[in-house]
Amino acid sequence: MEKFNRFIKKELLIASRSGYDFFMPTIYLLIIITSFNISVSYISKNIIIELVPLMIWLSCLLVCVLNLESVFKEDYEDGTLDYFFTSDNFHESFIIAKIFSHWALSVFPIVITSPIIGFLLGIDSQTTLILFLSLLIGTPAMSLLGSVVSALTLSLKRGKILLSIIVLPLYVPILIFGTSAVNNSFLNMNFYSELILLGIIFLIFLLISPVACLKSLKISLD
Amino acid sequence: MLLKLLENISPKNFYVFVGKVIPWTLSFAILLITYGLYLGLFVAPTDYQQGEAFRIIYVHVPSAWLSLFAYSVLFASAVIALIWRIKIFEIIAISSAKIGALFTFLALVTGAIWGKPMWGTWWVWDARLTSELILFFIYLSIILLYNSFDDYRKGAKAANILAVIGFINIPIIHFSVEWWNTLHQGPSVMKFSAPSIASEMLVPLIYTSIGFTLYFVTALLLSARNILVDRERKSQWIQSI
Numbered sequence: 001m002e003k004f005n006r007f008i009k010k011e012l013l014i015a016s017r018s019g020y021d022f023f024m025p026t027i028y029l030l031i032i033i034t035s036f037n038i039s040v041s042y043i044s045k046n047i048i049i050e051l052v053p054l055m056i057w058l059s060c061l062l063v064c065v066l067n068l069e070s071v072f073k074e075d076y077e078d079g080t081l082d083y084f085f086t087s088d089n090f091h092e093s094f095i096i097a098k099i100f101s102h103w104a105l106s107v108f109p110i111v112i113t114s115p116i117i118g119f120l121l122g123i124d125s126q127t128t129l130i131l132f133l134s135l136l137i138g139t140p141a142m143s144l145l146g147s148v149v150s151a152l153t154l155s156l157k158r159g160k161i162l163l164s165i166i167v168l169p170l171y172v173p174i175l176i177f178g179t180s181a182v183n184n185s186f187l188n189m190n191f192y193s194e195l196i197l198l199g200i201i202f203l204i205f206l207l208i209s210p211v212a213c214l215k216s217l218k219i220s221l222d
Numbered sequence: 223m224l225l226k227l228l229e230n231i232s233p234k235n236f237y238v239f240v241g242k243v244i245p246w247t248l249s250f251a252i253l254l255i256t257y258g259l260y261l262g263l264f265v266a267p268t269d270y271q272q273g274e275a276f277r278i279i280y281v282h283v284p285s286a287w288l289s290l291f292a293y294s295v296l297f298a299s300a301v302i303a304l305i306w307r308i309k310i311f312e313i314i315a316i317s318s319a320k321i322g323a324l325f326t327f328l329a330l331v332t333g334a335i336w337g338k339p340m341w342g343t344w345w346v347w348d349a350r351l352t353s354e355l356i357l358f359f360i361y362l363s364i365i366l367l368y369n370s371f372d373d374y375r376k377g378a379k380a381a382n383i384l385a386v387i388g389f390i391n392i393p394i395i396h397f398s399v400e401w402w403n404t405l406h407q408g409p410s411v412m413k414f415s416a417p418s419i420a421s422e423m424l425v426p427l428i429y430t431s432i433g434f435t436l437y438f439v440t441a442l443l444l445s446a447r448n449i450l451v452d453r454e455r456k457s458q459w460i461q462s463i
Contacts, residue, residue: 148387152380156370166367166384169359170391173398180402197401201394212387215304219379 004093011101025063026109032059033117052121053131053182056114060135061142061175065164067106068146069153071098072217076154085221092210095147095217099209103143111135123186130185134198138178141202144209145170151216173201231310233450234459240443247443251436258429266423278336280426284434285329289357292322292438296364297389300382310446312378313453315385316368317445321438323361330354349403353396360388374453 015021036055040048075081075098084094115132123131149166153159181194230239262280269276296318303311333351334344345351364381371377454460 145387145391149384152367152383153370158370162363162366162370165359166363169356169363169395170388172356173391173394176398176402197398204390204394208387208390212383216380216383219376219383222376 001093003091004097007094007097008101011097011105015101015105022105022109025067025106026113028066029059029063029110029113030117032062049122050186053118053123053127053186054179056118056131057135057175057179057182060110060114060139061171061178063110064107064139064142064146065167065171067102068143068150068167069160069163070106071102071143071147071150072154073150076220081217081221085218092214095210095213099143099147099213102147103140107139107143111139127182127185130191130195131182133195134178134181137195137198137202138174141174141198141205142171144202144205148209148212148216151213151220154217154220174198177201231308233309233454233457236310237447237450237459237463240447244440244443247436247440251433251440254429254433254436258426258431258433261429262423262426266426269423272340275336275339276423278332280430282329282332282336283427284431285325285332286354287431288434288438289322289326289329289354291435292318292325293357293361293385293389293392295442296322296385300385303378304382304386309375310450312375312382313446313449314442315382316365316378317442317449319361319364319368319381319385320445321441323358323365325438326354326358326361330358347403349400352403353392353399356395356399357392360392364388 033056036059037048040051040055043051072081075084111132114135115128118131119125119128146163146167149163149170153163153166156162177194177198181191181198184191184194230236259280263277266277268274296315299311299315299318302308303315330351333354337346338344364384367384368374368377368381371380451460
């Protein structure tokens with residue numbers, strides 16, 4: 001546990017010194033949502049207001065997918081991973097700390113800003129809350145699953161598109177439950193079961209992905 | 223008996239073993255498929271609701287079954303390859319992924335061909351169709367991941383891990399897609415509630431299913447043998463054959 005805290009502290013320190021990285025996902029999200037709204041602006045206004053929460057969810061998912069490449073990339077390039085691999089520090093705790101700090105630094109900003117964007121675009125307050133909650137449960141699950149794939153494609157030169165190809169089909173359940181929860185809340189229907197299912201998916205990946213990550217990193221590193 | 227079979231997992235013995243097995247599986251596959259198709263296309267009665275178009279199920283259902291069966295073979299050999307590092311199973315896993323992708327594609331295409339006269343469209347966002355499509359994407363991503371490594375053993379290991387993750391994920395995907403479908407789209411086109419099939423229609427289906435499975439085994443072994451020979455090109459036992 002102490003090691004875990006130390007890893008996280010290190011990551012946060014690096015992030016705090018490097019400056020503007022923290023804002024990039026948010027700006028990217030804003031741009032995607034703007035383009036979405038431009039592209040659907042021909043449809044009648046009533047339909048668009050129904051689309052807004054779903055659109056925000058999908059945009060968050062896309063930002064998450066684009067972020068994934070950087071989970072282990074820097075550590076791979078500067079040799080930190082090799083160092084951990086040869087020392088006995090290389091454990092699941094390192095990986096969980098890595099994934100958690102990546103989530104906190106490059107996904108959590110989106111989780112905070114997207115309800116604000118939703119609110120500004122005119123969603124009611126309950127749906128905004130559910131949007132926030134479903135993203136809060138759903139995005140860690142995405143980070144956990146995605147970091148395994150990111151570890152698998154780490155040593156590849158043209159890994160970026162491949163990463164999205166691999167990850168997007170696997171994200172379908174999370175996308176379905178997230179959008180379903182938001183949509184149900186918009187239509188004043190029951191949304192608890194979706195949130196619980198998202199939580200279950202999160203727990204499943206929390207169990208699997210550190211082990212799978214370790215295995216994949218070992219393959220990428222040899 | 224089992225030990226005798228286990229001897230066949232060394233590359234050389236596998237080559238010989240495949241040579242012995244293939245004539246049998248291939249001939250039975252051809253026999254069963256032709257007999258099943260004959261029964262299905264000429265003997266089975268016309269469906270009173272769907273007319274002659276229903277006869278495509280004799281290709282469609284076996285392909286759909288094999289798309290799942292190939293994934294189980296892929297998963298089993300991926301697990302074996304990851305635990306015991308047996309070279310042959312890495313090769314079997316990747317050839318199973320390739321053939322499984324082909325069968326999934328075949329299932330999707332025959333489904334679309336059947337759907338055009340029945341539903342009026344090529345594609346419907348129905349639960350089963352969507353999960354089959356996602357299965358197809360997962361197959362493709364496994365094959366792409368395998369091929370993008372320079373070192374084939376590294377690629378095989380990465381693809382095996384992805385196969386295992388996909389196997390864990392597939393039930394979740396299936397469940398979620400069913401959930402999504404029942405909530406979003408009224409069952410307007412698939413409303414006929416699974417009519418129990420008549421035995422004259424079912425028997426040919428069983429024949430073609432077994433025949434297709436045998437064909438799958440044949441194709442799997444052939445493809446595995448090709449990959450094996452391609453990789454071991456420079457080894458001694460290949461030179462001696």
